[in-house]
Amino acid sequence: MHHTGYTPDTAVVIGAGNALDSALQKGLQKVGFRVQLLGAESFVTSGLAAGSRPIVVNAASCAGGARMADAKAVCEALLNQPCHALLHLSSYGVFGRVRGKKIDEEAEPEPLSERGKDWLACEQILAGVDNASILRLGWQVDRSEDALLGRVLRTLLDGHTVSLDDVSLGNPVTVSDLVRVSVAVVQQLASGAPKAGLYHYGSADTCTAMDFGREVVDRVRSLYGEDFAAELEALDTADDDRSSVLSCERLRDVFGIQQRSWRQGLTRQVELWLERLQKDVKG
Template sequence: MQIHHTGYAPDSVAVIGSGSKVDGMLQKRLQRAGFRVQLLNADELDQLRSGAIVVNAICLGGSETMDGALQACRTLAASETGPLVHISSYRVFPGGTRKRYDEDDEPAPNSEQGEMWLACEEALRGRAGVTTLRFGWLVDRNEQALLGRILAGILSGKSLELDDQSRGSPVTLTDLCRVVVAVVQQLASGALQSGTYHYGAADACTAYEFGREVLERAQSFYDEDFGVALSPLPEAENHSAVLASEKLRDVFGIQQRSWRQGLTRQVELWLERLGSTK
């Protein structure tokens, strides 16, 4: 049997997942790129292949899994594997500013969830070869995330009030996987660029701006009007947290994409998932 050699060294990647949708997406994207992939949970870290690149996606499971995620990070900090790519979040910053956060800005979370994201980063800080990727808010993760909540409201015929003060850097799961796989490919090709990097959409927006775009895409699938009104949330506080992504571009050559790219397909899939019968 002919063996296909990708040229990657190592060619083995372990994805530490939390049972969320992104676990399988990362696994498939990495396999298509030519890697041998283990998909492990927090209780299976003793099965890590020696020398494998580790993609630590366990924090993406949400607030209910963060205690287990912190313990997994502590275990990974003491493990003897290859480079480790740790997925983190903009939530390590307090927000509330119109400036963009870059990698030199000091984290100062002002929420319990943000403190847990930062604790996971700090648990890995003493480990060699860690590449931390902080992403903007994820728009299509679950029904409690913004995209699912907006579409559920639209289908129920309820008018929605959305924050039009706080700007963020949306990231789709598809785009997150693209960025992670691109970083893994370069690490497996000899790049020695550990450190912290930010990634968010090329075009920042508020929840209200995002919602208007989602309503327009959803409306395109129907002949009649939803009869739903979107309006800015009155007296909303500014919790803006836009990420600067130039460092990732300059070091890894990874270009930003618009959150609008592929949005129509995401909306279509969510409408099917929510059982639209309108």
């Protein structure tokens, strides 16, 4: 039997019910972990297998607003589960408007939206867990068809104008980069790294939703030809700057994880989402 050197070499992913689940599972398996994928309801009902002390990756909060009640229930259930370490995926949404500066881990969360309040509530439930690491992520652009990439592509394919914020800055995170970072953290948690901490991760370069949309259009035209019709328009958000750019130095200092550009791998992501959306249309 192949030995990875990880202690433990087992991981449990509590899923979000979207594209992130299988990506996390495959990413962890690729580096040698034995992985169990559990849905939120299944975990709340049955918990972890008796006698196991795996590393748990909790992605339940990444399911979207309609599933935040389930995400909170998962966090409550985690309080009574023995695990080697817990990596809880959270969001920049715990902060309100922060203009003109990067947000580090010492900043006090002040969510303005209901979604942000839900993200923070999940963090607060786990605040007393001594082996929990919380990873706040920049805006996730492709975890579901309702996320930015899917919305832009679906609107383009429908032949409609895409309306996007051209004011608020963020450092977005793709599923592939989120998996890279999460797997790297889990590897180090299984190799003696500190089991508790609060960390931020977002891409190395910032952008607005409009900047992102323009890049997506460029990728679509590289696939469909320069004559592909695509019209983008800026939302009227001049007085509503919701910029939230995360500072990620602590993750680098503790785990050695470097930031990447959200542009890396974007063409392949666009190809995969176009294939998925076209299958949905044909189906």
